Amino acid sequence: MTTVPVHNVSPTIADLLKFLEQVPSESNSQAGREQHPPFFLSQVSDQAGVIYEKLRSAVDNKEEHFLRRHAIRRIARRAMWFSEDPESITTLLLRELYRCGYLPANSVSREAEDRVMKTVKGFLLLSASVGAHVDMAEFLRLRSTLLDIVAGAIEDDLYHTYNEEVLVRTLARVTALSLDAPRYDGLSPDTKQTFIYLAAWRALFGADNALLVYKLWLLRYPQWKEMSEGDKDGLGKAFVPFVTESSVLLGHSFAKRLVPRMHNNAVAMTVIYDLVKRYGFGVGATMNNRDEFRARIREVIMAIYRSDIARASRRAWRAVLYIFTTKVLLALITESLFLSFWHGTLNYIAIGVNIIFHPLLLLLLTSWIVAPPKKNTERLITIIDTIVYGGELPATSVQPASSGIMNDVALAAYIVTLSAMLVNLAWWLDEFGFHVIDIVFFIAFLALVLYFGFRVRHAARRMELQGGREGFFQSLIELAALPFVSVGRWLVTKFEKLNIIAIFLDFFVEVPLKLIFHFFDSFSNVLHEKKEEMYS
Numbered sequence: 001m002t003t004v005p006v007h008n009v010s011p012t013i014a015d016l017l018k019f020l021e022q023v024p025s026e027s028n029s030q031a032g033r034e035q036h037p038p039f040f041l042s043q044v045s046d047q048a049g050v051i052y053e054k055l056r057s058a059v060d061n062k063e064e065h066f067l068r069r070h071a072i073r074r075i076a077r078r079a080m081w082f083s084e085d086p087e088s089i090t091t092l093l094l095r096e097l098y099r100c101g102y103l104p105a106n107s108v109s110r111e112a113e114d115r116v117m118k119t120v121k122g123f124l125l126l127s128a129s130v131g132a133h134v135d136m137a138e139f140l141r142l143r144s145t146l147l148d149i150v151a152g153a154i155e156d157d158l159y160h161t162y163n164e165e166v167l168v169r170t171l172a173r174v175t176a177l178s179l180d181a182p183r184y185d186g187l188s189p190d191t192k193q194t195f196i197y198l199a200a201w202r203a204l205f206g207a208d209n210a211l212l213v214y215k216l217w218l219l220r221y222p223q224w225k226e227m228s229e230g231d232k233d234g235l236g237k238a239f240v241p242f243v244t245e246s247s248v249l250l251g252h253s254f255a256k257r258l259v260p261r262m263h264n265n266a267v268a269m270t271v272i273y274d275l276v277k278r279y280g281f282g283v284g285a286t287m288n289n290r291d292e293f294r295a296r297i298r299e300v301i302m303a304i305y306r307s308d309i310a311r312a313s314r315r316a317w318r319a320v321l322y323i324f325t326t327k328v329l330l331a332l333i334t335e336s337l338f339l340s341f342w343h344g345t346l347n348y349i350a351i352g353v354n355i356i357f358h359p360l361l362l363l364l365l366t367s368w369i370v371a372p373p374k375k376n377t378e379r380l381i382t383i384i385d386t387i388v389y390g391g392e393l394p395a396t397s398v399q400p401a402s403s404g405i406m407n408d409v410a411l412a413a414y415i416v417t418l419s420a421m422l423v424n425l426a427w428w429l430d431e432f433g434f435h436v437i438d439i440v441f442f443i444a445f446l447a448l449v450l451y452f453g454f455r456v457r458h459a460a461r462r463m464e465l466q467g468g469r470e471g472f473f474q475s476l477i478e479l480a481a482l483p484f485v486s487v488g489r490w491l492v493t494k495f496e497k498l499n500i501i502a503i504f505l506d507f508f509v510e511v512p513l514k515l516i517f518h519f520f521d522s523f524s525n526v527l528h529e530k531k532e533e534m535y536s
Contacts, residue, residue, distance in 0.1 A: 009287055010390035012177075016170045017276070017283065066208060068102050068159075073151035073210075075100075076120075086120040093120075093154070108158065115157040122225035123150040129236025138240075145213055145243055152214030153225070163273070164205065171269045172200040174387060175262055181398040184254050194219065194249065199258040203266035213246050253400060261396050264465045268383040271463075274300050287388060297381055304463055305371035312460030316366035319452045323445065324359040350438040358445045365453030372464040379465050418483035444491060450481050451488025 009017075075096040079089045090113065097103035127146050131139045155161065175196050184192065194216075201207035201215060217224070220242060227235060249255065275296060276283050286293050386393055422443060429439045 008390075009388055012170060012173055013272070013287075013388050016166060016272075019166045066211070069151050069155050069211070071100055071102055072097065072154050073147050076150055076154065077147055080124075084124060086117050086124065089120050090117045097158075103158065112158055116154055118225055119150065119153045119157055122227075123153070125227075125232045126224065126235060126239075129232045130239045131236075132233075133236050134240065142239065142243060145246075148210040149214050149217050152211060152217075163277075167269060167273050168197065168200045168204055171204055171262065171266055172196045174265055174269070174393070175200065175258075175396050178265075178393045178396045179398070180395040181254070181258075183400050184398065187254065192254075195252065195255040195258065198249065198255050199262055200266070202255075202259045203262040204269065209250055212250055213243075216246050216249065217242070254398065257400070258396075258398050260466070261398055264383055264467070265387070265393065265396070267380060267463050267465060268387055271297060271300055271304065271380065271384055272388065274304060290385075290389070293388070294381055294385065297384055298377065301377055301380060301463065302371075308460050308462060309369055309371065312366065312369055312456050315459060316363070316456050319366070319456060320359045320362050323362055323449060323452070324355070326445075349432075350434045350442075354438060354441050354445070357442075358449045361446075362449045362453050365449070366456045369457060369460040372461055376464055380463070383465075414483070418486070421483055447484045447488035448491060449488070450484045451491075454481070454485050 072093070075093050076089070079092045079096075083089055083092070093116065094103065094108055094113065123146070127143075130142055130146065134142065172193070176193065179196070187195070197219075198207075198212055198215070201212060205211075207215075221235065224235065275286070278300060279286055279296070286296050383393070385391070425443060425446075426439050429442060434442065
């Protein structure tokens with residue numbers, strides 16, 4: 001296909017457009033394995049699988065664009081419980097992704113299926129090599145990182161992730177050109193570039209540590225699936241140092257402090273990418289006419305505003321469901337059993353408040369979300385214009401965290417304020433007859449609700465640029481809620497692996513449910529074969 005030459009754009013954008021034009025696209029019409037139409041039992045299991053995955057997405061409370069990779073991770077882990085054959089694991093994985101709604105029927109080409117099988121083989125070899133060099137306890141700890149790697153690799157095999165990668169690298173390139181971080185000059189150029197790359201993933205897509213570890217793995221060992229068994233032995237020895245290095249890189253202050261400084265440019269790159277996706281090869285003609293380009297950019301920005309608000313609404317309902325189901329489980333099991341044993345009676349008012357109050361508060365916090373103001377749109381168009389046509393961007397300044405006696409005094413004041421708020425709230429709850437367990441649950445879930453609420457609102461307004469004037473009342477409310485939001489973030493970060501509902505679903509619901517679905521599939525295949533015999 002002939003593309004329109006693009007003139008007067010910056011070298012960075014010219015390279016971006018050139019790469020996107022050359023990305024190989026895999027047609028959905030490519031032949032996959034021939035499948036016969038499912039009988040009604042398989043249809044029922046497919047519908048049930050989609051419903052279960054929607055419930056699971058609420059319980060896991062992951063970012064919406066990470067749900068697919070998390071589902072791949074869960075399915076791969078479960079498939080490897082029952083088989084070590086790459087072909088069987090691949091078949092089960094693809095079938096489960098189809099049933100969960102992440103993979104349309106008959107859309108996987110033979111090439112993509114072969115890539116997944118190759119990834120599974122490489123993972124099994126790597127996992128065995130790592131297990132041969134560490135004890136069982138250490139291997140179980142490393143198993144989580146191994147699963148993160150294979151989930152990221154399988155997602156790359158099945159879905160178009162090339163564009164995300166080149167967009168991240170373009171943002172990293174733009175950031176490197178405007179970076180002002182003299183206090184971090186002691187870092188080597190390669191290390192600094194790695195930090196910029198990781199920060200670009202966080203700034204553009206809110207990447208979690210699992211995805212960043214996978215990206216680091218690709219940087220270190222891009223051909224890991226091509227290695228022989230002998231090479232895998234050396235890779236297994238290097239895996240523990242890699243995990244240690246990853247932990248250090250992801251926790252470094254430079255990478256963390258760089259992310260918010262990249263926000264405005266990341267928003268601009270998001271709009272440019274959406275424009276390219278919308279107009280495809282015709283984007284060159286649009287960029288050649290500066291006035292038309294600005295008009296098209298404005299259309300894209302408004303469309304993103306609407307999409308973000310709709311997505312935030314879905315996230316809010318998932319978070320409400322997560323909070324409600326967790327509260328019901330804890331209130332009706334933990335509180336009831338504990339308080340009945342020690343006190344003989346239940347405080348139904350406290351239990352009712354603990355069940356109803358937090359979901360309603362979260363629903364209130366996530367209501368009435370509006371798009372960023374017009375001034376934000378005009379500022380964003382100016383930044384995009386500068387990036388595309390090669391103007392000078394403001395410096396991306398990164399400074400280490402402040403220190404000194406005044407900083408210590410401010411931190412102490414913050415801790416005292418938080419403690420005073422918690423003690424005061426606990427006193428009021430005690431006055432209303434709440435028991436200790438009631439009070440702990442109320443405060444913990446209040447912190448979680450405020451954290452989820454602020455996160456949903458932030459996601460809905462992710463296109464809002466930094467540096468704008470904030471409203472007085474909005475700033476006042478955020479300052480008052482900040483201590484509880486900090487506690488909520490700490491709870492989510494530290495106890496993510498102790499999600500009791502997710503653990504319950506993993507071991508007591510998902511495994512038997514998937515076995516039932518597998519039986520339905522097998523029974524439908526038998527019926528199909530018998531039907532063919534009738535007409536043979």
